[in-house]
Amino acid sequence: MSIPGPGGQGLQLTPFRGLRYVAERVGSLAAVTSPPYDVVVRPEGLRELETADPYNIVRLILPQAGTPEARHRQAAETLRRWQADGVLAPDPEPALYVYEQRDGPTLQRGLIGALRLSPREEGIVLPHEEVMPHVVEDRADLMRATAAHLEPLLLAYRGNGNGNGTSGNGAAGQGTGGAAQVIERTIQREPLLSTTTEDGVDHHLWRVTNPADLVEVSTDLRQHQALIADGHHRWATYLRLREERREPGPWDFGLVLLVDTARYPLRVRAIHRVLRRLPPDEALPAVRHAFRVRTVDGPLPHALETLAEAARADPGAPNAFLLAGDGRFHLLDRPDPELLARTVPDGRPEAWRTLDATVLHHTLLNHLWNVPDTPEHIGYLHDPAAAVEQAERLGGTAVLMHPVREDVVHELARQGIAMPHKSTSFGPKPATGLVLRSLTLG
Numbered sequence: 001m002s003i004p005g006p007g008g009q010g011l012q013l014t015p016f017r018g019l020r021y022v023a024e025r026v027g028s029l030a031a032v033t034s035p036p037y038d039v040v041v042r043p044e045g046l047r048e049l050e051t052a053d054p055y056n057i058v059r060l061i062l063p064q065a066g067t068p069e070a071r072h073r074q075a076a077e078t079l080r081r082w083q084a085d086g087v088l089a090p091d092p093e094p095a096l097y098v099y100e101q102r103d104g105p106t107l108q109r110g111l112i113g114a115l116r117l118s119p120r121e122e123g124i125v126l127p128h129e130e131v132m133p134h135v136v137e138d139r140a141d142l143m144r145a146t147a148a149h150l151e152p153l154l155l156a157y158r159g160n161g162n163g164n165g166t167s168g169n170g171a172a173g174q175g176t177g178g179a180a181q182v183i184e185r186t187i188q189r190e191p192l193l194s195t196t197t198e199d200g201v202d203h204h205l206w207r208v209t210n211p212a213d214l215v216e217v218s219t220d221l222r223q224h225q226a227l228i229a230d231g232h233h234r235w236a237t238y239l240r241l242r243e244e245r246r247e248p249g250p251w252d253f254g255l256v257l258l259v260d261t262a263r264y265p266l267r268v269r270a271i272h273r274v275l276r277r278l279p280p281d282e283a284l285p286a287v288r289h290a291f292r293v294r295t296v297d298g299p300l301p302h303a304l305e306t307l308a309e310a311a312r313a314d315p316g317a318p319n320a321f322l323l324a325g326d327g328r329f330h331l332l333d334r335p336d337p338e339l340l341a342r343t344v345p346d347g348r349p350e351a352w353r354t355l356d357a358t359v360l361h362h363t364l365l366n367h368l369w370n371v372p373d374t375p376e377h378i379g380y381l382h383d384p385a386a387a388v389e390q391a392e393r394l395g396g397t398a399v400l401m402h403p404v405r406e407d408v409v410h411e412l413a414r415q416g417i418a419m420p421h422k423s424t425s426f427g428p429k430p431a432t433g434l435v436l437r438s439l440t441l442g
Contacts, residue, residue, distance in 0.1 A: 153231030
């Protein structure tokens with residue numbers, strides 16, 4: 001995705017003074033990291049992270065207290081105390097950061113920096129999902145309280161590089177873009193930090209401070225636009241907080257990880273739903289007249305493969321869902337075309353109208369099940385096993401989804417069409433806690 005014409009004003013990534021853990025003050029760098037805030041499985045995953053190390057970053061991104069106001073005050077006080085105690089310290093000078101993740105044969109590299117914020121109409125950063133206002137409000141209150149960006153967004157762009165960083169061979173092409181060349185030169189040096197998280201992923205971080213390198217990156221990125229792969233709510237929060245301020249300053253920029261997907265293609269996975277107050281014995285009878293409903297064999301990997309086969313089987317009727325929560329798996333497919341025509345809104349491209357997430361929210365949740373899209377009724381989980389376990393524990397229904405094709409995501413984003421929220425999960429996602437951006441440092 002490139003900005004046409006010479007001297008384009010596309011992506012503007014600027015150096016910043018990273019706020020990082022002081023290795024000597026924590027048990028290990030791996031023990032203080034966390035997945036992004038919306039991937040943490042609560043409450044089990046939250047407790048596990050909190051007990052991994054007293055300074056785990058989850059105490060900042062998901063503080064625990066009785067009210068939202070108390071949570072945000074607690075995060076701000078914790079951040080202030082950790083800096084005063086030398087647990088977190090700023091780097092001596094502004095830098096961009098080369099970030100590498102290696103998971104077996106999967107290799108991803110990108111650049112972490114402060115990106116100048118641009119409104120959607122400029123077409124430089126393209127969202128592809130709708131956002132939930134209550135989540136944006138919560139993230140905005142947290143950012144105001146802490147005056148910090150605690151975890152980077154994941155942005156995907158297509159540079160001028162070549163190669164297949166995640167094809168399984170563990171090696172990426174050299175590329176021809178300026179950013180690609182700077183990354184390749186930088187990784188020849190000793191990393192600023194290295195750690196291996198509990199999931200077996202190796203993480204490495206390098207600083208880029210050489211003025212010539214920074215100019216080379218800037219010149220290259222200004223020719224490109226990017227797709228928000230992960231972090232729509234944080235991007236919406238960045239824009240809201242910038243609009244609150246009249247004078248130019250650090251709020252004009254947001255913390256991001258930029259990955260060139262020409263060299264390091266991202267994975268696209270589904271985000272699953274847990275209908276906390278709808279048991280399967282109520283969910284299934286309500287859809288039998290509108291979908292074909294079949295009980296399918298487990299275990300979970302086999303049931304998910306059955307879901308994938310159903311989604312691929314009939315291009316004319318691609319919608320399929322896997323329900324769980326009663327100790328069994330139930331496949332919903334072949335929805336009634338007349339029902340879809342009545343319940344799915346008109347005026348959008350066919351690619352949007354046939355999305356599983358569109359059919360789920362408009363036909364199933366709104367029309368057949370009458371389930372409000374509120375945190376009390378619907379949970380969003382990235383891990384299908386966690387979704388099934390939570391549904392069984394709560395007496396609810398897990399709705400397991402099949403991933404959206406990446407080309408559909410890009411095509412709708414280019415048209416300015418937002419998919420329903422939580423339609424996709426791009427990855428690998430950056431670990432939270434390796435580098436933060438304090439807005440008081442610039």
